[in-house]
Amino acid sequence: MKVSYGTRGIIGVINISSTVNLEPEFTAMAPEGVAVLTARVPLPRTTPEELMKLSINAKDAAKQLASAKPDIIVFACTSGSFINGAGYDKEVTSLLEEVSGGIPVITTSTALLAALGTLNIKRFSLATPYIEAVNVPAKRYFEDNGFAVVKQYGLGLDTDYAIGMQNEEQVAKLAHFVDCPEAQGVVLSCTNLKSISILERLEKELKKSVISANQATMWYALRKIGIDDEIKNAGQLMLLPCRL
Secondary structure: OOOOOOOOEEEEEEEEOOOOOHHHHHHHHOOOOEEEEEEEEOOOOOOHHHHHHHHHHHHHHHHHHHOOOOOEEEEOOHHHHHOOOOOHHHHHHHHHHOOOOOOOEEEHHHHHHHHHHHOOOOEEEEEEOOOHHHHHHHHHHHHHOOOEEEEEEEOOOOOHHHHHOOOHHHHHHHHHHHOOOOOOEEEEOOOOOOOHHHHHHHHHHHOOEEEEHHHHHHHHHHHHOOOOOOOOOOOHHHHOOOOO
């Protein structure tokens, strides 16, 4: 058995307490020598009101992670880092860096922007598990950052646990449904969607890049701490350096 103790790098992750899929997917993508540590914060429902409280509640989690001295801290909630519009991801980063003791912080929404830019995708379809009250700011966030969301669909789920119970075939069906000829790629939003095991399959079937929230977050975190390993079997993005 090989165990990674973080000899090459440690990624600290602020995770939603009811999330069941982020840790397995991050661990699967982590290169040898990279450890993933997590702290959890509650999110009773995935509504705008609860998501707006999340970054404040995450400050204690950031302090906990900082005590383990990771190389980077990730605020791993997509909707929690876009819910208040363009620039909100940077506000969350600044808020958490106030308590991180100098450890840099990134968010999943920031990582998705970097992934789209690196893949040179300007127009994409957006697949989410969210209710419409969260889908609207999701679309606005990307469009206010200079991208075009040409088609969007959400599953209408309002709890993070329910999101995590969607199986890979349901997520694949969602990606196929939201795809359209105008889209240069497909984005799967939410760090609790099962996605890593089907990304390569979807890219072959759809003949375009498919980006998931967990994939983009892990890729961006690795690149930010200077690890450029090509991660196999996790989609095209994981083979690329960060170009932004």
